[in-house]
Amino acid sequence: MDIDTTLAWVRGITAAIRRDADYLTRLDAAIGDADHGVNMQRGFSVVRSTLDGKEFSTVGEILTKTGTALASSVGGAAGPLYGMAFRAIGRQLTEPSATAEQLLAALRAGLEAVQKLGAARPGDKTMIDAFGPAVEAFEKALRGGAALGASASAAADAAEAGMRATIPMIARKGRASYLGPRSQGHQDPGATSTALIFRALAEAVAP
Amino acid sequence: MDIDTTLAWVRGITAAIRRDADYLTRLDAAIGDADHGVNMQRGFSVVRSTLDGKEFSTVGEILTKTGTALASSVGGAAGPLYGMAFRAIGRQLTEPSATAEQLLAALRAGLEAVQKLGAARPGDKTMIDAFGPAVEAFEKALRGGAALGASASAAADAAEAGMRATIPMIARKGRASYLGPRSQGHQDPGATSTALIFRALAEAVAP
Amino acid sequence: MKKLIGDVDDVVLDTLRGMAAAHPSLRVDLDQRIIVRADAPRTGKVGLVSGGGSGHEPLHGGFVGYGMLDAACPGEVFTSPVPDQILAATTAASGGAGVVHIVKNYTGDVLNFQMAAELAEDEDVEVVPVVIDDDVAVQDSTYTAGRRGTGATLFAEKTAGALAEAGGTLQDVAAVVREVNERTRSFGVALTACTVPAAGRPTFELGDDEMELGIGIHGEPGRERTKLRPAPEIVDVALSAINDDMPLSGSEVLVMVNGMGGTPLMELYGAYAAAAEWLGGHGVTVARSLVGNYVTSLEMAGVMVSVLRLTPQLTELWDAPVETPGLRWGR
Amino acid sequence: MKKLIGDVDDVVLDTLRGMAAAHPSLRVDLDQRIIVRADAPRTGKVGLVSGGGSGHEPLHGGFVGYGMLDAACPGEVFTSPVPDQILAATTAASGGAGVVHIVKNYTGDVLNFQMAAELAEDEDVEVVPVVIDDDVAVQDSTYTAGRRGTGATLFAEKTAGALAEAGGTLQDVAAVVREVNERTRSFGVALTACTVPAAGRPTFELGDDEMELGIGIHGEPGRERTKLRPAPEIVDVALSAINDDMPLSGSEVLVMVNGMGGTPLMELYGAYAAAAEWLGGHGVTVARSLVGNYVTSLEMAGVMVSVLRLTPQLTELWDAPVETPGLRWGR
Ligand SMILES: Nc1ncnc2c1ncn2[C@@H]1O[C@H](COP(=O)(O)OP(=O)(O)O)[C@@H](O)[C@H]1O
Ligand SMILES: Nc1ncnc2c1ncn2[C@@H]1O[C@H](COP(=O)(O)OP(=O)(O)O)[C@@H](O)[C@H]1O
Ligand SMILES: [Mg+2]
Ligand SMILES: [Mg+2]
Ligand SMILES: [Mg+2]
Ligand SMILES: [Mg+2]
Incomplete structure (x- = not known):
């Protein structure tokens, strides 16, 4: 993964979020406060203007700046969580390009940052439930001999499966937790945006 | 018209207002503030408890008390107008029974009280537009040799015609006047309650 | 209809009960349906009374107190108060120096306040009514009910209340109400x-x-x-x-x-x-x-x-x- | 959607512009999106800062002033403010005696305030955050996000603001916030x-x-x-x-x-x-x-x-x- 691919990833997320902002907001309306799509769209439009026209010498620089921009513009729960995740990912990738192995370690660091900050556990119906399976699947594919493209594609599939798996869960973190059992039957908005992020990665690194 | 007929008249109005309260309020919602039926119903229920179980020695006493009760309980524009009208009517009828001629004079005094207080003129889309024609028709029938029952019946017919004639009028008095030309096409609630009052009179004095 | 109410016939009464419980600085008479400053009437002070249909809260009951109204009389929702009630507010506000009625220009309010003023004169309380008609949305003409009274009511209650508090005369307090209405x-x-x-x-x-x-x-x-x-x-x-x-x-x-x-x-x-x-x-x-x-x-x-x-x-x-x-x- | 608004993306900004125009006693920074007492920071006074999503007005911006908050940072509608913004409010409120953050217990608010507090420490401003969680409708458990912060926020802002105004120390002001929340x-x-x-x-x-x-x-x-x-x-x-x-x-x-x-x-x-x-x-x-x-x-x-x-x-x-x-x- 080089600088161009990384920029393509971030652009891909930006486009996907813009396309699905309304959907994310509607998911959040059902079990939250109807702002997740609006928040993410605002955040990624700040990311775009932060990155636009800049030159970068490492992959990590792009992702750290993305994280900083998200943290300072998204607000809500998702802002610090995604902000810290991208910053953690970026901090691992200190060269102009990254290997699949390095990317895996970075993604794992991102997941850990979310878990450290948000204290959510698998099954709590949060972005963790897409993020975790995605990292697992990425690792499994890589260990199984897959290339970067196929590993990222496996991660995206797993993120989407994890996202759908949030539907029957009872939320125990974030705003949806206030609904208790009434949160069942609804897909978690944060897990959904996480799935978009992994799908954009798979598309950016596709051979 | 004796004391029993007079009590029957007031009871008849009370019943008619209760039956049509919602209709009056709906008419008032269209061009006013949606309270005419509620106001009139409250007023006549106070009238009833004021009159209930009392003995009366003159027809006028009943109607004066009715007016006082209305003035002190209806509120809005209709309260003072109907209050003063019934008081004016009552003040004319100082005996245990009233002739058709005496009743005509009393109704005319009632009409004048409304006109004096409210300063509305015929065609302004108010209760005057039912009250005026009713008094005219009563007089015309009486002069033409009709008995009390037939005269009151003519008055009720005229009040209803006058009530319907308010539909195309542009209101120039009361709350409906704020609507200007938009008040056209709606029947005036006060004219409608006046028509109920005259119909109740016709029924009470029917032979 | 989705309202936070109990019995629909008691909404005004329930509001008054709440105001009575919440504001020890007010005296609320649930029978007469009036809201009065706890220290009213103040001898020698011009009384300031306003009222009208309920549903405009905090107007008028919420404006009773030091430097504003002495008493308010709320009618049923959107229905002007009745003469007896206005009279009760007037008497409660009367400290011997006369009472100004601030009346919004609606047929019902004008007529009921007019009847109340007559009753007050019978009880030797001098009343100066001033009609508020500041709403430019309504055509003003002698052939209509004229302009409605709206926001100027609050301005008049505040400024005239301050003047009455400072010892203004009946004519001066009424003049301020008129001036505010005109401006x-x-x-x-x-x-x-x-x-x-x-x-x-x-x-x-x-x-x-x-x-x-x-x-x-x-x-x-x-x-x-x-x-x-x-x-x-x-x-x-x-x-x-x-x-x-x-x-x-x-x-x-x-x-x-x-x-x-x-x-x-x-x-x-x-x-x-x-x-x-x-x-x-x-x-x-x-x-x-x-x-x-x-x-x-x-x-x-x-x-x-x-x-x-x-x-x-x-x-x-x-x-x-x-x-x-x-x-x-x-x- | 029937709202009295202009551009939907500018609702928070327009609210701030209105507050700036209406209240000379406040300093409103439209870039940083913070509302600050005109006389802040006051040397030696403990600063009191709160914030959260917009849409709860008058909370919090309407509670900035003498005896209450020194600064407020409103986020987008129902979205917690971002760390930079909270930091700006903290700096503006800091008179050298430390700053108390009154934080409502929502994941977003807690995380963003936490990040801001870290940034403030970097600038040598001592911050004591206190989390408000008074809403009994939510089950409180270590396995959930815990209770939400609601009405107690106003009580805490008022009482802690009074103590800060009276010269209370950082620890004492924070203690009042905690006490109010617990009670x-x-x-x-x-x-x-x-x-x-x-x-x-x-x-x-x-x-x-x-x-x-x-x-x-x-x-x-x-x-x-x-x-x-x-x-x-x-x-x-x-x-x-x-x-x-x-x-x-x-x-x-x-x-x-x-x-x-x-x-x-x-x-x-x-x-x-x-x-x-x-x-x-x-x-x-x-x-x-x-x-x-x-x-x-x-x-x-x-x-x-x-x-x-x-x-x-x-x-x-x-x-x-x-x-x-x-x-x-x-x-
Ligand atoms: N403690 C947490 N750990 C991980 N993810 C969380 C946590 N709390 C909330 N989230 C995620 O954040 C999403 C909501 O984000 P958003 O709507 O932008 O913020 P807010 O809830 O403050 O309005 C949830 O759908 C969930 O996936
Ligand atoms: N100046 C007036 N003269 C005669 N009738 C009037 C006048 N103003 C209003 N009315 C009558 O009063 C009726 C409205 O009564 P109501 O709804 O009880 O009072 P309000 O208008 O104060 O709510 C109108 O339909 C009209 O017939
Ligand atoms: Mg949300
Ligand atoms: Mg009406
Ligand atoms: Mg009315
Ligand atoms: Mg939110």
């Missing part, structure tokens, strides 16, 4: 209708993309229905109507951006921003302002803009201390 | 949903005869949906839930009957009457009360009841003078 214009807009509890359904129907221009405060329809517009355009309509009737350029003004009850404060501040910009752009100096829900129409969404061309005396009276549930500063 | 319980009910401007549609759908029990202040659905009930029953549900969690009998309390934004004052007083009766019947002395729209959810119709078990010190701090756009007495 104030208001214009209101509704985004939704409201529902009188006893009626149970909205007073008018508005499409999802419609609004009413030139509404009063009784849930009656306005003078024109238009497509919903952005706040700055709505404010422009209101201020232009006011300015056409009473040119504002060069004046120092008090501006109220008043919510009709169902519009959140957030939106009212946005509307105020537009109003301040409009006025600045038209050579008007905003010396004082008030943003919030003060003269309402139940849960109606919408806004009313009121502008008072100040004089030094009126500014001073406006700034004087006031201590009521609905308006308080300086003590 | 307060709240429970809210919605009769209608509300619409986040950027979302354009209501946050939930409620039938004409339904209501939501146990709502928060972010337009999120409550814990249970029931048939619409009369106000006294709604108040009973709220006070019973509070009383179950924090027995009230024998206490002196401060009660707030708070409108969610779309419920008229008239109805709130009716609800307060029911609350006062309930409390009296359960051996609780209502020493202080507040009835009105203070901690809102845009135009949501509904009510939140908050009860604070007073101590003599808290009563004194509550009574101390305050001069903010949203709460004012004593000066």
